Amino acid sequence: MAEFLIIGADAAGLSAALQIKRKKSRSDLKVLAKGRIISYGACGIPYVLSGDIASAGSLVHFTPESFREKADIPVETGREAVGLYPETHEVEVKDLDSGRVYREAYGRLLIATGAVPRRLPILEYGQTGIFTLHTVEDLTAALAFIHETNPRRAAVIGAGNVGLELVEALHRRGMSLVVVDILAEAAANWPQLVRRAVLDKLREKRVDFRPGTAVESAERRGKEFILKAGSGEIPADIIFSQAGTRPATDWCRDKLRTLPNGALLIDAACRTSNEDIFAAGDCASVFHKVLGAPAHIPLGSTANKLGRLAGINMAGGRLEFPGVVGTQIFKFFELSLARTGLSSEDALRAGLEARAVSAKAKDKAGYFPGAADAEVEIVFEPGTGRVLGAAAVCSGNAAQFIDPAAAAVTAGLTVRDLAWFDAAYAPPFATVWNALVSAAFRAAGF
Numbered sequence: 001m002a003e004f005l006i007i008g009a010d011a012a013g014l015s016a017a018l019q020i021k022r023k024k025s026r027s028d029l030k031v032l033a034k035g036r037i038i039s040y041g042a043c044g045i046p047y048v049l050s051g052d053i054a055s056a057g058s059l060v061h062f063t064p065e066s067f068r069e070k071a072d073i074p075v076e077t078g079r080e081a082v083g084l085y086p087e088t089h090e091v092e093v094k095d096l097d098s099g100r101v102y103r104e105a106y107g108r109l110l111i112a113t114g115a116v117p118r119r120l121p122i123l124e125y126g127q128t129g130i131f132t133l134h135t136v137e138d139l140t141a142a143l144a145f146i147h148e149t150n151p152r153r154a155a156v157i158g159a160g161n162v163g164l165e166l167v168e169a170l171h172r173r174g175m176s177l178v179v180v181d182i183l184a185e186a187a188a189n190w191p192q193l194v195r196r197a198v199l200d201k202l203r204e205k206r207v208d209f210r211p212g213t214a215v216e217s218a219e220r221r222g223k224e225f226i227l228k229a230g231s232g233e234i235p236a237d238i239i240f241s242q243a244g245t246r247p248a249t250d251w252c253r254d255k256l257r258t259l260p261n262g263a264l265l266i267d268a269a270c271r272t273s274n275e276d277i278f279a280a281g282d283c284a285s286v287f288h289k290v291l292g293a294p295a296h297i298p299l300g301s302t303a304n305k306l307g308r309l310a311g312i313n314m315a316g317g318r319l320e321f322p323g324v325v326g327t328q329i330f331k332f333f334e335l336s337l338a339r340t341g342l343s344s345e346d347a348l349r350a351g352l353e354a355r356a357v358s359a360k361a362k363d364k365a366g367y368f369p370g371a372a373d374a375e376v377e378i379v380f381e382p383g384t385g386r387v388l389g390a391a392a393v394c395s396g397n398a399a400q401f402i403d404p405a406a407a408a409v410t411a412g413l414t415v416r417d418l419a420w421f422d423a424a425y426a427p428p429f430a431t432v433w434n435a436l437v438s439a440a441f442r443a444a445g446f
């Protein structure tokens with residue numbers, strides 16, 4: 001029996017493993033993973049596709065061998081967890097090489113199986129030329145296809161932030177693009193400021209974007225695919241399906257409490273509804289501080305932190321995670337687009353009264369070479385002035401504005417606090433009246 005068993009060998013699983021080893025160096029600890037490649041930065045996938053990063057191998061931090069060498073922790077790959085038996089403290093595992101199914105006993109278990117891409121029933125995913133980029137293996141297969149066939153026309157299904165990152169990458173490879181999304185807008189789950197900027201950029205880059213369009217079928221005709229979507233036919237040489245993800249918990253969700261989408265419900269210590277089973281990362285819920293409720297926000301930032309916290313607690317620690325505020329950022333061509341906390345629409349859905357105020361400024365002194373445009377919107381409670389959220393769009397780095405806003409949301413600060421906060425200033429880096437401060441001034445009515 002493994003005293004500590006971890007299922008999943010990426011951000012959450014390996015962060016936990018390192019902490020367990022640090023706190024209990026003599027413990028019997030084992031990591032199992034379905035995938036052959038462990039410890040990789042999926043967030044870098046679009047930038048290998050675009051050519052900014054030379055090879056997919058650069059995204060991999062550790063192999064099972066180098067991880068064992070560094071941390072003295074065994075990682076067995078090609079092992080898929082297929083069943084959970086909390087009553088006997090066992091996980092049913094399938095050896096993907098031999099097909100053998102066996103049980104692995106644990107003292108304490110961490111589920112860190114991440115998320116799996118949503119599959120559209122009308123697409124044959126095994127077929128050459130149809131890809132979903134989620135893992136390094138997916139990326140390697142897509143790059144091999146691109147090198148072999150030199151596709152010129154790409155269809156991307158799904159215009160969420162990851163789909164949009166791929167759109168940029170393919171555009172920079174010189175492909176013509178059709179992007180379809182069943183939702184009415186690109187980046188539909190993002191604040192309006194971001195959605196508007198994305199739409200403008202799609203138009204500027206002459207990307208054929210078809211919102212509110214469901215893909216009905218995909219047919220191979222000779223060397224090309226014909227996608228039937230809405231009333232039209234879309235010919236394409238390569239198809240990317242990026243229709244979002246869902247928690248990879250099919251194998252265990254009937255034994256533990258979950259959110260409706262299957263994300264394992266965890267408490268502030270990362271414990272599931274079973275005392276000896278912890279969960280962290282994309283397979284688990286996370287407490288949303290502003291909503292005051294568990295949510296599913298699958299992000300590498302959270303997976304790393306909660307994996308670390310879960311490992312510390314599994315090894316006897318008593319850390320509590322205070323929660324996230326939904327801070328995210330992505331790049332789309334020249335723009336960085338970021339959000340934190342609630343948008344006006346989120347606030348409305350949560351039954352909170354909210355107002356939004358925005359401001360524009362340069363991201364550094366206007367006379368300084370390379371000064372870029374920035375726009376920030378703050379969402380706040382009209383009565384108290386409490387900052388509920390913010391969005392930022394910048395042709396420089398929007399994190400410069402969203403991170404202080406995230407700190408304000410986390411700390412429950414008001415727009416008055418944010419208006420006067422002591423931000424750094426020198427011409428090459430920032431302005432005194434930056435877009436965040438200016439929006440806060442307006443919101444505060446100064």
Ligand SMILES: Cc1cc2nc3c(=O)[nH]c(=O)nc-3n(C[C@H](O)[C@H](O)[C@H](O)COP(=O)(O)OP(=O)(O)OC[C@H]3O[C@@H](n4cnc5c(N)ncnc54)[C@H](O)[C@@H]3O)c2cc1C
Pocket residue numbers: 007008009010011012013032033034035036037038041042043044045046079080081082112113114115133134135162248251280281282283298299300301302303329
């Ligand atoms: C293209 C792309 C871009 C992204 N960009 C960003 C970004 O910019 N910022 C950001 O914060 N996040 C980003 N993300 C999300 C981020 O990569 C994930 O949030 C993060 O990888 C989650 O880590 P995890 O450890 O929870 O799960 P994963 O990284 O998904 O790892 C899951 C592990 O579990 C294993 N596994 C799965 N099922 C089983 C099973 N049944 N049995 C055994 N093992 C199993 C897998 O083999 C793997 O080892 C991006 C993701 C993608 C795909």
